[in-house]
Amino acid sequence: YKRINQATTIAVAEGDGIGPEIMRATLNILKAAGANIKTEPIEVGQQVYLSGNSSGITEESWKTISKNKVILKAPITTPQGKGYKSLNVTLRKSLGLFSNVRPVSSLHPYVHTNFPEMDIVVIRENEEDLYAGIEHRQTEDVVQCLKLITRPGCEKIVRYAFEYARAYNRKKVTCMVKDNIMKLTDGLFHTVFKEIAAEYSDIESNAQIIDIGSAKIAASPENFDVIVTSNLYGDIISDIVAEIGGSVGMAGSANVGKNVAMFEAIHGSAPDIAGKKIANPSGLLNGAILMLAHIGQAEVADKIKNAWLTTLEDGIHTADVYQKGKSTKKVNTEEFTEAVIERLGQTP
Amino acid sequence: YKRINQATTIAVAEGDGIGPEIMRATLNILKAAGANIKTEPIEVGQQVYLSGNSSGITEESWKTISKNKVILKAPITTPQGKGYKSLNVTLRKSLGLFSNVRPVSSLHPYVHTNFPEMDIVVIRENEEDLYAGIEHRQTEDVVQCLKLITRPGCEKIVRYAFEYARAYNRKKVTCMVKDNIMKLTDGLFHTVFKEIAAEYSDIESNAQIIDIGSAKIAASPENFDVIVTSNLYGDIISDIVAEIGGSVGMAGSANVGKNVAMFEAIHGSAPDIAGKKIANPSGLLNGAILMLAHIGQAEVADKIKNAWLTTLEDGIHTADVYQKGKSTKKVNTEEFTEAVIERLGQTP
Numbered sequence: 001y002k003r004i005n006q007a008t009t010i011a012v013a014e015g016d017g018i019g020p021e022i023m024r025a026t027l028n029i030l031k032a033a034g035a036n037i038k039t040e041p042i043e044v045g046q047q048v049y050l051s052g053n054s055s056g057i058t059e060e061s062w063k064t065i066s067k068n069k070v071i072l073k074a075p076i077t078t079p080q081g082k083g084y085k086s087l088n089v090t091l092r093k094s095l096g097l098f099s100n101v102r103p104v105s106s107l108h109p110y111v112h113t114n115f116p117e118m119d120i121v122v123i124r125e126n127e128e129d130l131y132a133g134i135e136h137r138q139t140e141d142v143v144q145c146l147k148l149i150t151r152p153g154c155e156k157i158v159r160y161a162f163e164y165a166r167a168y169n170r171k172k173v174t175c176m177v178k179d180n181i182m183k184l185t186d187g188l189f190h191t192v193f194k195e196i197a198a199e200y201s202d203i204e205s206n207a208q209i210i211d212i213g214s215a216k217i218a219a220s221p222e223n224f225d226v227i228v229t230s231n232l233y234g235d236i237i238s239d240i241v242a243e244i245g246g247s248v249g250m251a252g253s254a255n256v257g258k259n260v261a262m263f264e265a266i267h268g269s270a271p272d273i274a275g276k277k278i279a280n281p282s283g284l285l286n287g288a289i290l291m292l293a294h295i296g297q298a299e300v301a302d303k304i305k306n307a308w309l310t311t312l313e314d315g316i317h318t319a320d321v322y323q324k325g326k327s328t329k330k331v332n333t334e335e336f337t338e339a340v341i342e343r344l345g346q347t348p
Numbered sequence: 349y350k351r352i353n354q355a356t357t358i359a360v361a362e363g364d365g366i367g368p369e370i371m372r373a374t375l376n377i378l379k380a381a382g383a384n385i386k387t388e389p390i391e392v393g394q395q396v397y398l399s400g401n402s403s404g405i406t407e408e409s410w411k412t413i414s415k416n417k418v419i420l421k422a423p424i425t426t427p428q429g430k431g432y433k434s435l436n437v438t439l440r441k442s443l444g445l446f447s448n449v450r451p452v453s454s455l456h457p458y459v460h461t462n463f464p465e466m467d468i469v470v471i472r473e474n475e476e477d478l479y480a481g482i483e484h485r486q487t488e489d490v491v492q493c494l495k496l497i498t499r500p501g502c503e504k505i506v507r508y509a510f511e512y513a514r515a516y517n518r519k520k521v522t523c524m525v526k527d528n529i530m531k532l533t534d535g536l537f538h539t540v541f542k543e544i545a546a547e548y549s550d551i552e553s554n555a556q557i558i559d560i561g562s563a564k565i566a567a568s569p570e571n572f573d574v575i576v577t578s579n580l581y582g583d584i585i586s587d588i589v590a591e592i593g594g595s596v597g598m599a600g601s602a603n604v605g606k607n608v609a610m611f612e613a614i615h616g617s618a619p620d621i622a623g624k625k626i627a628n629p630s631g632l633l634n635g636a637i638l639m640l641a642h643i644g645q646a647e648v649a650d651k652i653k654n655a656w657l658t659t660l661e662d663g664i665h666t667a668d669v670y671q672k673g674k675s676t677k678k679v680n681t682e683e684f685t686e687a688v689i690e691r692l693g694q695t696p
């Protein structure tokens with residue numbers, strides 16, 4: 001949808017660990033850039049879990065989400081222990097966020113990568129697979145987890161990938177499965193891929209086995225374009241791509257459903273550095289940039305993206321990427337945020 | 349076991365695609381090096397499948413295997429289609445080959461890698477997980493695959509990894525799981541890992557989540573030593589490691605059980621280049637080197653390994669790695685084989 005001149009209210013989860021710090025940084029940049037948004041906080045994460053709500057999200061928050069339909073979410077800490085389900089998965093599944101879109105392109109030479117040409121979008125199925133969360137203990141010593149794949153699930157994500165490729169002028173969609181072993185489940189994903197690929201003759205398509213496919217991604221990511229795959233493979237591949245492209249700490253992602261969309265960093269809550277004010281807000285900021293494009297504020301999104309790129313090109317780097325490329329100045333979260341804000345309006 | 353002065357009879361499967369070519373090359377090198385082995389052929393693979401035996405292996409071959417207990421196997425082509433089960437999986441499961449050992453170390457600068465220091469052994473559980481092959485179609489549109497993890501299975505592989513680390517003077521064992529999502533199945537693997545790690549206080553140990561863990565492997569493999577993980581993760585990780593270390597075409601692997609062991613290349617049968625006589629026999633040769641060490645002929649194994657390394661260092665490279673490093677001469681399978689044989693007795 002396009003609502004450029006209409007303020008969109010965003011449900012904002014400030015998260016745990018470094019969450020609140022990077023959320024503050026991100027919202028400050030959005031505000032300075034003139035993003036036309038309002039925010040409403042939602043209560044999710046550690047506090048909610050520990051107050052006895054094992055879903056990690058309050059009833060009130062569900063209401064805020066269904067009213068606003070757009071969420072910006074910082075990383076959450078799910079407490080250890082069998083009683084606690086991952087909030088990421090709860091949100092993705094409850095809200096039908098079937099598509100997890102994770103773009104990564106090289107920041108060479110400003111942040112080091114062996115692959116200056118890489119520019120990949122991983123489109124990860126987000127509701128099914130082993131993430132369906134169906135596990136049981138059969139005997140004391142035997143446990144099982146069900147990998148669930150459905151035709152409608154495959155169709156939705158594969159079609160999304162081809163539509164995405166068309167919309168963003170991408171040349172090729174690669175499917176990753178292990179259907180030489182999982183003939184029914186991964187076989188279904190592959191079959192649906194071939195069916196739908198045939199409808200998009202303007203876009204090149206191919207399929208790879210996940211083992212050698214992941215190896216090829218790790219060794220020559222510049223040969224890939226859009227990748228569509230199931231939940232767990234997408235989880236692994238997107239982290240690989242983000243890390244070899246510069247840093248897993250810099251990638252943002254969109255979780256998109258029919259009615260609701262949620263935007264986040266792909267990294268975790270990094271409790272070890274929480275409160276130290278050194279965290280890199282780039283992952284969440286890139287999530288927010290995807291969000292702005294989604295709500296029809298693509299111009300603001302581009303403005304922020306350019307300011308962020310200019311900051312990196314000026315060598316202004318947080319500790320996690322400092323001296324991992326052409327760094328000139330090591331900055332903390334606040335200084336990085338200010339540097340981005342100062343560069344709003346500049347193009348790299 | 350050690351049987352240095354006693355000829356061991358090996359069950360040899362020449363495989364499909366490039367299989368026969370690289371097997372011939374490998375056996376020629378073993379013979380020239382003075383390996384004290386006899387061979388007995390077994391019938392496995394495409395011909396057997398297509399003759400109507402959907403297991404891909406004849407009764408006669410099972411007998412040869414149970415008599416000899418050591419198998420050298422070239423890559424197999426499993427025909428497409430639901431009726432055909434992967435022969436690799438059939439052999440691994442039927443023979444209880446619970447441990448799949450895949451060592452990869454850098455061949456820098458003779459074969460290009462971004463990671464000159466890498467030296468990793470992936471120890472992959474080989475009987476359980478999604479490879480148990482339990483799949484079913486629940487409705488027309490819903491298919492499922494069961495991921496099976498057992499405590500004895502975890503114990504066997506984790507203990508194997510620590511014993512391996514001790515035997516080969518390795519410093520650290522890293523466990524890879526996704527137990528933030530699969531709390532029961534991957535949780536059990538992780539629990540057993542912690543229990544057994546506590547018995548090996550001489551060896552460092554840690555655990556990583558498979559998504560970020562794979563990303564760290566792809567970005568800085570030199571920080572890893574021994575990796576122990578479940579079947580599917582190990583499949584993916586070992587291909588990544590082999591490919592970024594030089595080429596997936598160069599790595600060999602040992603499939604080890606209580607009574608039987610099977611040695612192979614980790615790559616496939618490459619039907620596209622079959623018969624062209626250009627295939628690189630290095631993967632299978634490295635499998636055979638592991639085999640010789642296993643049957644107590646470590647000296648011959650070292651002699652072959654050194655000749656192979658010297659060949660690569662002399663820049664004598666097959667097409668797949670030619671000009672991917674310090675190549676001086678592009679050779680075919682036979683020339684490569686002769687070059688290795690000529691260098692027997694030399695050390696790199």
Ligand SMILES: CC(C)[C@H](C(=O)O)[C@@H](O)C(=O)O
Pocket residue numbers: 086088089235266528529559
């Ligand atoms: C935190 C975890 C549940 C999550 C996932 O596995 O999906 C994360 O790794 C991600 O990729 O967003």
Ligand SMILES: CC(C)[C@H](C(=O)O)[C@@H](O)C(=O)O
Pocket residue numbers: 180181211434436437583614
């Ligand atoms: C061919 C295939 C069944 C096999 C596997 O998945 O184990 C291969 O990829 C391997 O790694 O040995």
